Amino acid sequence: MQNQNTAPIFNPEFNRFQKIGATQAWSLFFSASNKDRLLGSDSKTGNYLTFGLFGAAVAYAIEIVVAYSM
Numbered sequence: 001m002q003n004q005n006t007a008p009i010f011n012p013e014f015n016r017f018q019k020i021g022a023t024q025a026w027s028l029f030f031s032a033s034n035k036d037r038l039l040g041s042d043s044k045t046g047n048y049l050t051f052g053l054f055g056a057a058v059a060y061a062i063e064i065v066v067a068y069s070m
Helices: 022-030 043-068
Strands: none
Touching: 022 043
């Protein structure tokens, strides 16, 4: 039985070393580990956020290279 004040990551039923998806990981990140289904269960949402963050990091790295090469 899950306590309402306990985050899902601290419950023994949450993770028995099974893999979690990107959407579930981002939900835990944005909700400070309080809700693992905050963003739903569609895997495209997690992939969009992951690739968006990766794309922003790559764009920033390219901007630094271009700015300091002049």
